[in-house]
Amino acid sequence: MADNGVVIDELDASSPRGSLAIRLGDAVQERWSAEVQAIGLSGSMAHGDDNESSDVNVLVVTYRPKTGPKPAMRKVDGIPVDLRVITAEEGLGQARQLTPRWPLLADGYLTTFPLHDPQNWFADRREAHLSLLSEARPMEFTGLARQDWAVANGAHTRAARLTQWYDTDDAMILMAEARLHAALVAGLLTRTHFRNTADAVKRTGVAAADMQELGAILKYQAEELTARGRPVDGRLGALFD
Incomplete structure (x- = not known):
């Protein structure tokens, strides 16, 4: 499989979606600073080809289950937001598994823009998935x-x-x-x-x-x-x- 998970180098903070993503990341860090390990963007924003109809897909990674914000889907300032929450252990475990929905899941494992990731968790998840693919029969x-x-x-x-x-x-x-x-x-x-x-x-x-x-x-x-x-x-x- 060709690795086409190209991630943007920098988020466009001047766009409404980029500005909202930054504010969301800051709000999560401020409120749950001790519980959140990483925050990232996936989907079109991570690829850098989002448009006015794009969602803001945010993944919050926590240290422990049932901590951090609750998952949510709704509009914020007129922009659709999909906020997902997962523990670091669970997220790495998923990246190390193949399922029938793999064609729809792999892009998230390989292409995520880190809004907050001091321990390089998203890079570790990407490498875990690439390792799985290299070994899969x-x-x-x-x-x-x-x-x-x-x-x-x-x-x-x-x-x-x-x-x-x-x-x-x-x-x-x-x-x-x-x-x-x-x-x-x-x-x-x-x-x-x-x-x-x-x-x-x-x-x-x-x-x-x-x-x-x-x-x-x-x-x-x-x-x-x-x-x-x-x-x-x-x-x-x-x-x-």
């Missing part, structure tokens, strides 16, 4: 891809049935789920991570896939998983492999 990614494929295929099958019953609203919801998990399959099979769900479905070409097209994509993915030693169907005993 191809079959680990393929096994996780098969889990996402099962979710995608199940949602696609239910959507097709609901369409026959003219329940188009629920079918549309399930199709969105199927497209996302099909995108995750593609990301895992190619070791590609994405910025967010919209980026995932767009870059993998499933964003506009209709029922028939998505069915063909899932069929191709099933064949690819089988070729890589992780068939999507098999005898009962294979369920535990």
Whole structure:
């Protein structure tokens, strides 16, 4: 996997989002100075390509559980803010694990701008994740891809049935789920991570896939998983492999 986690060198304090991020960081440090180990920005602000519709994604890292600010999602001065809180131990543990949602999680591990990080925790988390990726075997990614494929295929099958019953609203919801998990399959099979769900479905070409097209994509993915030693169907005993 190419390491494309490029982080900005400096935050633009003159922009409304940059100014808000700095104020948020200062407020957290002032109120919970003894409990907070690090504060960072992820998402578009960390990449330096945020715009007027961007959120301010803030991660607060605490020394101990149930300390520091509470997680929150709301607008501040008209700007959407996603405030997440995690302990240092838990955050490093997550970075050392592969899950079916890896294509959506890796960008956060690799690309975070530190607002406050005197002990270089975010750099340690990045290195922990890069180490994991360097040691991970191809079959680990393929096994996780098969889990996402099962979710995608199940949602696609239910959507097709609901369409026959003219329940188009629920079918549309399930199709969105199927497209996302099909995108995750593609990301895992190619070791590609994405910025967010919209980026995932767009870059993998499933964003506009209709029922028939998505069915063909899932069929191709099933064949690819089988070729890589992780068939999507098999005898009962294979369920535990």
